[in-house]
Amino acid sequence: MPNIQLFRRFAMTAAVLAAPLLAVPAQAQGDLLVAPTRVVLTGGGNAELVLSNIGTTEATYRIGVELRRMTDDGDFVEVNDTEANATEKAAAEMVRYAPRRITLLPGQPQSVRLSARPAPELPDGEYRVHMSFRAIPPALSPEEAQKQAAAGGLMIRLTPVYGITIPVFVRKGQLQAGASLANPHLVKSGNDSFLEVTVNRSGNRSVYGELIGKSARGEALFNLRGVAVYPEVAARSVRIPLNPEQQARIAAGPVKIEYREMPENGGQLIAEMTSAIR
Numbered sequence: 001m002p003n004i005q006l007f008r009r010f011a012m013t014a015a016v017l018a019a020p021l022l023a024v025p026a027q028a029q030g031d032l033l034v035a036p037t038r039v040v041l042t043g044g045g046n047a048e049l050v051l052s053n054i055g056t057t058e059a060t061y062r063i064g065v066e067l068r069r070m071t072d073d074g075d076f077v078e079v080n081d082t083e084a085n086a087t088e089k090a091a092a093e094m095v096r097y098a099p100r101r102i103t104l105l106p107g108q109p110q111s112v113r114l115s116a117r118p119a120p121e122l123p124d125g126e127y128r129v130h131m132s133f134r135a136i137p138p139a140l141s142p143e144e145a146q147k148q149a150a151a152g153g154l155m156i157r158l159t160p161v162y163g164i165t166i167p168v169f170v171r172k173g174q175l176q177a178g179a180s181l182a183n184p185h186l187v188k189s190g191n192d193s194f195l196e197v198t199v200n201r202s203g204n205r206s207v208y209g210e211l212i213g214k215s216a217r218g219e220a221l222f223n224l225r226g227v228a229v230y231p232e233v234a235a236r237s238v239r240i241p242l243n244p245e246q247q248a249r250i251a252a253g254p255v256k257i258e259y260r261e262m263p264e265n266g267g268q269l270i271a272e273m274t275s276a277i278r
Contacts, residue, residue: 031055032164034133038208039114039168044094047114049166051133053104060103060136063112065129066165067092070230073237076130091127094118095168101136116170124173126205126231134163167228169206177203179229179271181257186247186277187239193247194239195222195277197257201229201236209270211240212258213250221249225262250277 033052041047053059067079067088079088096115104110118127184197201207208228213221224240242250259271 031059032061032133032135034164034166037164037166039166041114041116041168041170043172044116044118044170047168049112049114049131050109051102051104051112052109053106056106058103058105060101060138061133062136063097063100063102064132064134065092065095065097066132068130068165069232070228070236072233072235087125087127090119090122091129091170094127094170095129097131114168116168118170118172122172124175124204125171126175127170127172128206128230129168130165131168132163132165171205175203175205177201177205177207179207179259181259181271181273184255184257184273184275184277186242186251193242193244195242195250196237196239198235198237199227199229199259199271201231201234204231206230207259207270209259209261209265210263211238212260213240214256214258215249216253216256219249221255222246227259 031054033054035050035052039047039049051061067084068076069079070076081089084092094116098113102110102112114131116127179202180200182198182200184195187194187196195213197211199207199211206228208226210223210225211227212223215221222240222242224238227238229236254274254276256274257272258269261268261270
């Protein structure tokens with residue numbers, strides 16, 4: 001029970017902080033908040049997620065499991081049952097969750113239970129699914145239905161369906177991973193500027209952390225959180241958005257780039273490099 005209460009307090013606090021951001025297109029997740037946003041089960045076990053409705057009306061969400069593969073530019077492609085490899089099929093079969101549909105009143109949190117039990121005969125490795133939480137559009141109100149009937153014809157109602165997808169990892173056995181950084185350079189895309197860097201991965205599991213840029217004096221230049229490289233790719237390109245001031249400071253001298261675990265995971269250094277960037 002203490003864990004559930006802790007998750008609920010975290011979810012409600014995060015809801016207050018995130019509410020102003022939901023109007024931004026990049027935060028197109030409707031009024032649903034999920035905490036945590038990443039689950040790692042070592043050797044199997046149980047976990048809980050907390051879903052919170054931070055909107056002003058009742059909302060219903062469908063919960064499911066998907067298979068996705070990372071591409072070398074960090075995007076994801078969906079994998080159907082016929083395309084899934086043995087590792088992906090095993091991941092989908094071992095992860096259990098409940099409930100599969102949930103209705104939340106405004107401001108109401110509710111927990112979703114997860115469990116995974118890797119079979120003893122499974123090879124050591126990292127198994128991953130992506131849990132999805134998708135809004136179910138509400139049914140027509142009696143007034144809307146009456147208007148549609150009175151119109152005497154077909155009415156089309158376009159309703160956006162919001163959703164959040166988070167990764168769930170099951171790690172079996174003694175797994176190791178490392179990383180290195182390479183080829184940092186400036187790129188432009190339309191009116192936007194980026195620092196592009198390649199993150200190389202080694203070992204038999206994913207790496208996950210943040211990219212931090214520092215000047216020769218140790219001044220902070222940028223910080224990009226949540227950078228992952230999954231086992232299906234050996235390397236991926238990461239683009240870090242830059243404003244004009246950041247771009248000028250990066251071009252002025254050598255930059256030290258660090259790839260570190262997330263602070264909540266200890267902040268350990270995974271890889272680093274120093275380079276003049278053009």
